[in-house]
Structures are given as C-alpha cells and as structure tokens.
Amino acid sequence: MSDRITGAEALVRCLEAEGVDVLFGYPGGVALPIFDALYDSTKIRTVLPRHEQGAVHAADGYARVTGRPGVALVTSGPGAANTITGLANAYMDSIPVVVITAQVSTAVIGTDAFQEIDITGITVPITKHNYLVKNASELPEAMKEAFHIATTGRPGPVLIDVPVDVSKGELDFKYPDSVNLPGYKPTYKGHSKQIKQAVSLITRARRPLLYVGGGVLASGGAKELKELAELMQIPVTTTMMGKSVFPEDHHLWIGMPGMHGAKYTNYAITEADLLIAVGVRFDDRVTGKLAAFASKAKIVHIDVDPAEIGKNKPVDVPIVGDAKNVLAGIVAELRKAGAEPKTEAWVKVVDEWRKQFPLHYGGHDVAADHEQLYPQYVVQRISELTKDRPTVICTEVGQNQMWACQYYTLRHPRTWVSSGGLGTMGFGLPAAIGAQAGRPDALVVDIAGDGSIQMNIQELATAKVNGFPVKIVILNNGYLGMVRQWQELFYGRRYSASVLPQDCPDFVKLAEAFGCFGVRVERPGDVDSALQAAFDFDGPAIVDCRVVPEECVYPMVAPGASIDEMLGGVPGCPVSEMLDDELLEEVWE
Amino acid sequence: MKHTLSVVVENKPGVLTRVTSLFARRGFNIDSLAVGTTEDPTLSRITIVCSAADTPIEQITKQVHKLINVIKVQELDPSESVERELVLFKINAAPERRHEIIEIANVFRAKIVDVGRNSVTIEATGATDKVDAMEDLFRAYGIKEMARTGKIALTRGREG
Numbered sequence: 001m002s003d004r005i006t007g008a009e010a011l012v013r014c015l016e017a018e019g020v021d022v023l024f025g026y027p028g029g030v031a032l033p034i035f036d037a038l039y040d041s042t043k044i045r046t047v048l049p050r051h052e053q054g055a056v057h058a059a060d061g062y063a064r065v066t067g068r069p070g071v072a073l074v075t076s077g078p079g080a081a082n083t084i085t086g087l088a089n090a091y092m093d094s095i096p097v098v099v100i101t102a103q104v105s106t107a108v109i110g111t112d113a114f115q116e117i118d119i120t121g122i123t124v125p126i127t128k129h130n131y132l133v134k135n136a137s138e139l140p141e142a143m144k145e146a147f148h149i150a151t152t153g154r155p156g157p158v159l160i161d162v163p164v165d166v167s168k169g170e171l172d173f174k175y176p177d178s179v180n181l182p183g184y185k186p187t188y189k190g191h192s193k194q195i196k197q198a199v200s201l202i203t204r205a206r207r208p209l210l211y212v213g214g215g216v217l218a219s220g221g222a223k224e225l226k227e228l229a230e231l232m233q234i235p236v237t238t239t240m241m242g243k244s245v246f247p248e249d250h251h252l253w254i255g256m257p258g259m260h261g262a263k264y265t266n267y268a269i270t271e272a273d274l275l276i277a278v279g280v281r282f283d284d285r286v287t288g289k290l291a292a293f294a295s296k297a298k299i300v301h302i303d304v305d306p307a308e309i310g311k312n313k314p315v316d317v318p319i320v321g322d323a324k325n326v327l328a329g330i331v332a333e334l335r336k337a338g339a340e341p342k343t344e345a346w347v348k349v350v351d352e353w354r355k356q357f358p359l360h361y362g363g364h365d366v367a368a369d370h371e372q373l374y375p376q377y378v379v380q381r382i383s384e385l386t387k388d389r390p391t392v393i394c395t396e397v398g399q400n401q402m403w404a405c406q407y408y409t410l411r412h413p414r415t416w417v418s419s420g421g422l423g424t425m426g427f428g429l430p431a432a433i434g435a436q437a438g439r440p441d442a443l444v445v446d447i448a449g450d451g452s453i454q455m456n457i458q459e460l461a462t463a464k465v466n467g468f469p470v471k472i473v474i475l476n477n478g479y480l481g482m483v484r485q486w487q488e489l490f491y492g493r494r495y496s497a498s499v500l501p502q503d504c505p506d507f508v509k510l511a512e513a514f515g516c517f518g519v520r521v522e523r524p525g526d527v528d529s530a531l532q533a534a535f536d537f538d539g540p541a542i543v544d545c546r547v548v549p550e551e552c553v554y555p556m557v558a559p560g561a562s563i564d565e566m567l568g569g570v571p572g573c574p575v576s577e578m579l580d581d582e583l584l585e586e587v588w589e
Numbered sequence: 590m591k592h593t594l595s596v597v598v599e600n601k602p603g604v605l606t607r608v609t610s611l612f613a614r615r616g617f618n619i620d621s622l623a624v625g626t627t628e629d630p631t632l633s634r635i636t637i638v639c640s641a642a643d644t645p646i647e648q649i650t651k652q653v654h655k656l657i658n659v660i661k662v663q664e665l666d667p668s669e670s671v672e673r674e675l676v677l678f679k680i681n682a683a684p685e686r687r688h689e690i691i692e693i694a695n696v697f698r699a700k701i702v703d704v705g706r707n708s709v710t711i712e713a714t715g716a717t718d719k720v721d722a723m724e725d726l727f728r729a730y731g732i733k734e735m736a737r738t739g740k741i742a743l744t745r746g747r748e749g
C-alpha cells in the first residue's frame with residue numbers, strides 16, 4: 001500500500017517510522033517545507049536550539065544516553081556549515097546521529113546559488129556516509145539506509161542533503177522494510193577459532209587486564225563485560241569513551257588509562273601479561289609511546305571495525321565482531337572449560353599500587369584545608385551528592401573534563417557524555433540538553449570550564465524555554481586551564497592567550513538573564529549547599545565555582561612519553577621496589 | 590614499494606571522490622588510477638597503484654573496504670595477475686629520423702597512429718615496465734607530449 005505525499009511529508013513519516021521522538025531543528029529558507037510538515041507531527045517534538053552546532057551536539061548527547069540515534073535538521077548553506085563540528089565530534093566518537101540538511105533546488109545546484117554549499121562534499125571525511133537525494137522518490141530509501149548505517153556496525157553520523165524541490169515534490173510513499181547495501185555487511189559474530197585462542201590465553205594469564213572502550217557501550221555489552229571480569233577476576237580499565245560501562249565502585253575497576261590516568265592504572269597496563277582490548281582503538285592519549293605500551297603483554301583485540309585491529313599496535317589474537325557477542329562467546333567457552341581465576345596475587349598487587357599511588361590533590365590533607373576551593377573537591381562533592389539518584393554527567397573539554405573523569409564515580413552504563421576523539425569545547429551544554437531530552441527522569445549535570453561554557457552558552461535559552469533543567473557546574477579557574485597547564489609545563493609559564501578574567505562574564509547574572517538559577521561558591525564549606533540548591537531548583541542552573549586558578553591535572557604523561565613515566569602525583573618508583581618479594585614471586589615468574 | 594589495488598564499487602555519483610579522498614586523508618600517494626565499468630553495468634572497477642610500506646597498505650585496504658559503496662577490495666599480486674597500460678607518445682621526428690623511431694616502435698609492437706611534418710604519434714600497450722622502457726628510449730628523440738592511462742589489471746584465470 002502506498003499513498004501520494006510530498007517529500008517533506010515523507011521525510012517526517014520516515015522519522016516517525018524510525019521511532020524518532022525528538023528532533024533538534026533550526027529552520028531557514030529551503031528547510032521550510034520540512035518544518036511545515038513537522039508542524040503536524042504528533043509523534044515528534046521539535047526543539048529549537050540557538051545554534052546549529054547545538055542541534056547536532058544535542059542529538060549526539062541524546063544518542064549517548066539512550067543508545068538510539070539522535071536527529072538534527074537544519075537549513076542549507078550557513079545552517080549546514082554550522083553542523084560540521086557536531087558531525088566531526090560524533091564521527092570521532094562513533095555516535096549514531098542523523099543530520100538532515102536542506103539544500104537549494106536541484107535546478108540550481110552547482111551555480112553558487114544563495115545559501116548553497118556542497119555539504120555532502122565537505123562532510124565526506126567526517127560522516128560514516130552521506131546522501132544527496134536528487135529525487136523525491138529516492139527519499140524513503142535514503143532515510144532507511146541512513147538510519148541503518150548510523151546505528152549498525154561501528155555507529156556513526158550520517159548526513160542527508162534534501163534539495164527544496166525534493167521536499168516539495170511528490171512521491172508514492174512506502175517505507176522500505178529492509179535495506180539493500182551490497183557493500184555494507186558488518187561482522188557481528190566473532191570467529192570461533194579466534195575466541196578459543198583468546199580463551200586459552202585468558203586461562204593461562206597471570207596478570208590479565210581488560211582495556212575497554214566505547215565499543216562495549218555501543219554494543220550494549222556491559223553485562224557480558226562484568227561477567228567476564230568477575231568470572232576470571234580480571235581488573236578493568238575503561239577509556240574515557242568507555243566510562244560508565246563498568247561500575248566504578250567495583251573492586252575490579254582500576255580507573256582510566258593514559259595521559260591523565262592514575263599511576264596504578266598505567267602501571268597495571270605496563271606490567272600486564274595479557275591485555276584484552278575490547279572496543280578500543282589504542283588512541284595516542286591512551287597509549288603514550290606506542291612501543292612501551294603494554295609491552296610485556298600478549299594482546300587480544302576485539303572490535304567490530306576490522307580497520308581498528310592492528311592499526312596502531314600489532315596484536316596476537318584479532319577478533320572482528322560485536323563486543324557483546326564476542327564477550328558472551330568467551331564467557332561461555334570459559335564456563336564450558338570450568339576455568340578458574342588465577343589472579344588473586346595480581347589483583348592484590350594492583351590494589352597495593354592503588355593504595356601507594358592514589359589520585360590526590362591539594363597537598364597532604366585537603367579536608368583540613370578550608371580556605372582553598374579545589375576543582376577536584378567540587379567534583380567529589382557532585383559525586384557524593386548524586387550517588388543515590390539517577391544522574392547523567394556531561395563535561396566540557398579541558399581540565400574540567402579530566403577532573404570529572406578522575407573524581408566522579410559512575411555506576412551505570414550510558415550516564416557519561418563527554419567529547420573524546422575531537423575534544424570539542426562547547427559540547428557539554430548542548431549535549432546535556434540532548435541527554436535530558438533522552439533521560440527526562442535523570443539529574444543532568446554539565447561539569448564545565450569557564451572557557452568552554454562560553455562557546456555554546458546561548459543554549460541556556462534552549463534549556464530554559466524547552467524545560468530541560470540541566471545543571472551547569474563551572475570550575476571557574478580564570479584560564480583556558482588545560483592550555484595554561486601545557487604552557488606552565490612546556491612553555492616556561494608564558495600564558496599566551498589563555499587568560500580569562502574569572503569575573504567576566506558574571507555567570508550568576510548570566511544565569512539570571514536567561515531566567516535560570518545562579519549561585520556563586522568561593523569556599524569549600526559552601527559547595528554542598530550551593531550544589532543542592534541548584535539540583536533542587538526546578539529549572540536550569542549555574543553554579544559558578546571560583547576554584548584555585550593554577551591547579552594542574554595530575555598525574556600527567558607528557559606527549560610522546562611512555563605511560564609509566566608520569567609527572568606529578570605521588571612519586572613513583574620501579575615495580576621491583578614497590579612490592580615485597582613474596583608477591584613479586586607469585587605474579588612474575 | 591608499489592601496490593596495485595583493484596576496487597569494485599557501486600556505479601554511483603561521487604563514489605570515486607570518496608575513494609580518492611580517503612587515500613589523501615590517510616596519507617597515501619596515488620601513482621596512477623584508472624576507472625571504468627565492469628561486466629556488471631551497476632559496478633565500476635577502480636585500479637589504483639600506490640606506494641606504501643607493508644603495514645599501511647593493509648590499513649588503507651581496510652579503510653577503503655569500509656566505504657559503504659565499495660563492494661570489494663583486492664590487492665593484486667603481480668605474479669598472479671595480468672596488467673596493462675595504454676600510452677600515447679608524440680615524438681619529435683624530423684623526416685630523416687622517422688624510420689629509426691618507427692623501428693623502435695615495431696620492436697615493442699607499438700602502432701603509429703599519426704604522422705606530422707615533424708612528429709610521429711605512437712600508441713602502445715603493455716605492462717608498466719614495458720611502457721617505461723619505451724618512454725626511456727623515446728626520450729632521446731624528444732617526447733613532445735605523452736599520455737598514459739594508468740594501469741588496469743585482473744587476476745589470472747585460475748581462480749575463476
């Protein structure tokens with residue numbers, strides 16, 4: 001059965017058929033037929049952001065917390081151009097986002113018409129795929145494929161460019177049941193021989209370590225991961241993209257690896273004899289100097305994207321497949337073989353490191369320090385005050401993000417929204433709005449920097465007007481703090497273009513100007529009450545925390561250094577000096 | 590080291606750009622590239638010669654394979670495949686030197702396709718090294734213009 005409708009109406013029907021319940025859309029000339037069709041939809045809520053970059057980040061945030069594709073709709077030319085950062089961000093982090101751009105009429109494409117840009121050309125390297133639909137009758141198929149491609153295999157953003165004559169043109173509408181993509185067949189099931197090899201390495205390992213990332217979240221494999229870790233008592237390190245997939249209050253969780261990982265995390269990677277890498281890509285921020293990364297370990301690498309396997313680091317057992325499936329397969333094999341954990345001594349060693357080299361800040365005893373407000377302390381308080389309620393943590397980029405990684409304890413999958421691969425300042429607030437749209441039940445907190453928050457602050461209006469009560473906690477250090485940190489460490493403290501006056505803008509007044517709640521905190525003693533007031537307020541709120549300006553994120557691996565050579569933090573020493581002989585003998589034969 | 594990749598793609602607008610821009614973005618130099626339809630009119634074959642060390646060639650092959658419109662990517666082993674290239678040379682040829690040039694062309698089983706007052710144009714096909722050898726010899730006379738198609742290749746019959 002089919003019926004005759006316009007391209008714009010068809011587009012809306014496609015979105016409804018895909019179960020889209022919210023769309024972030026910013027209109028303009030050639031997008032008007034689509035917005036007009038949306039006006040009649042009872043299933044789709046259209047949210048108007050204040051900038052198209054905000055629309056895409058919101059769609060991205062929505063996707064991260066729900067696991068369902070986020071959708072943004074914008075006009076041609078400048079509207080389309082403003083989606084680029086959002087697309088690149090979603091692409092780097094493999095987030096399923098569908099962006100629909102309106103385009104000038106097919107009759108004038110290629111003539112530099114008003115508000116014409118070649119958005120499909122521009123976005124080839126930052127989308128998983130894109131479409132320029134030249135005929136209304138091709139629209140349903142393109143939409144079906146776009147959603148399929150965005151959400152399957154290794155997820156990613158897909159863009160569909162819709163010329164205005166296509167949205168005005170008519171077609172016989174029928175939404176396809178399936179796609180026909182001969183060149184696109186992701187491998188989900190791991191090769192059973194490879195799985196057996198992995199199992200044999202796991203049963204023999206004395207110092208195994210699970211190194212897991214965003215791929216496990218994407219595959220919905222949190223349960224399988226936990227089963228494997230617990231069955232064989234294997235410590236787990238989650239990358240920044242993998243955060244929240246494993247409960248961070250679990251005794252086997254050993255923190256985030258890499259440039260700002262804890263010392264114990266990086267030592268564990270350095271000393272492991274088996275690294276089970278799942279849904280990760282051996283990013284340079286994790287590995288530091290590649291040759292030294294996990295150099296004592298055999299490596300099993302599980303990923304749905306074959307191009308990631310062996311890209312940066314040679315592996316011993318490659319397994320192409322969906323993380324959830326493969327982990328389940330490994331657990332089943334281990335159970336069948338009646339495998340028993342042999343890692344008691346190794347776990348003890350890692351725990352010992354955890355005790356000797358904890359994350360720390362502000363000298364020896366912070367609790368006694370009632371004068372200085374440390375940013376890490378603010379994050380710890382957010383963590384404490386939200387631990388018994390459903391919470392989603394979003395971040396901006398810079399030191400604020402790293403402190404959020406280090407000091408917030410995540411407990412449930414998909415409660416972490418942070419820009420990884422691209423490191424996009426200005427991501428946090430619009431992403432928080434998208435997250436709130438996807439999780440109306442949750443308290444959504446954006447842990448922000450004073451620089452980043454100013455990049456998309458206009459979205460506070462979106463939050464206010466559309467009833468998204470997001471809470472922004474600004475770690476206001478008066479600097480582009482991460483830049484300042486690098487300048488302090490590597491450029492002789494020459495703070496070139498990294499100073500932001502702490503009192504400009506006045507974030508409390510700014511919040512009030514948007515009709516939101518604003519509160520300033522200058523002393524540690526006031527943190528809890530300010531946070532609580534913001535969390536309890538029925539609407540968006542800003543907590544402006546005037547923190548110690550020149551605090552650095554430690555420990556830190558200098559770019560290009562080996563990850564066990566860390567600056568700052570509790571001084572480290574060679575492994576042999578850290579542990580007593582008995583333990584050493586047990587774990588290192 | 591040079592590698593020959595045979596890439597079968599859907600015959601749709603923009604697909605060639607997707608493939609070539611991927612090479613540029615991932616830092617691979619394309620030495621030559623030839624495109625045309627295959628036995629199936631909905632598919633095209635792109636033959637790409639590029640230079641790379643051994644590990645990265647596998648990386649680019651995998652990345653190309655990930656493109657939605659790419660059906661198949663194959664690295665061709667020279668000993669297991671037939672390779673050809675077409676070339677046109679327009680060579681300086683005063684009347685008294687013409688027969689020398691024609692003789693060389695004959696040795697290579699090349700064809701004279703045009704003769705002007707001071708030039709001859711020669712068409713030749715062959716594997717890349719043969720074309721290179723001809724180019725080398727003709728340089729002595731002065732090549733006014735040259736056009737090479739870039740290599741096309743197929744695997745030998747054995748594997749069907």
Ligand SMILES: Cc1ncc(C[n+]2csc(CCOP(=O)(O)OP(=O)(O)O)c2C)c(N)n1
Pocket residue numbers: 396397398399400401422423424425426448449450451452453475477479480481482483
């Ligand atoms: C869009 C964008 N521009 C520039 C950068 C480079 N950069 C990374 S962190 C940072 C400073 C961030 O400052 P702020 O938001 O105040 O956070 P802080 O580090 O002080 O916590 C900059 C400029 C970036 N990541 N993104």
Ligand SMILES: [Mg+2]
Pocket residue numbers: 449450451475476477478479480481
């Ligand atoms: Mg700052």
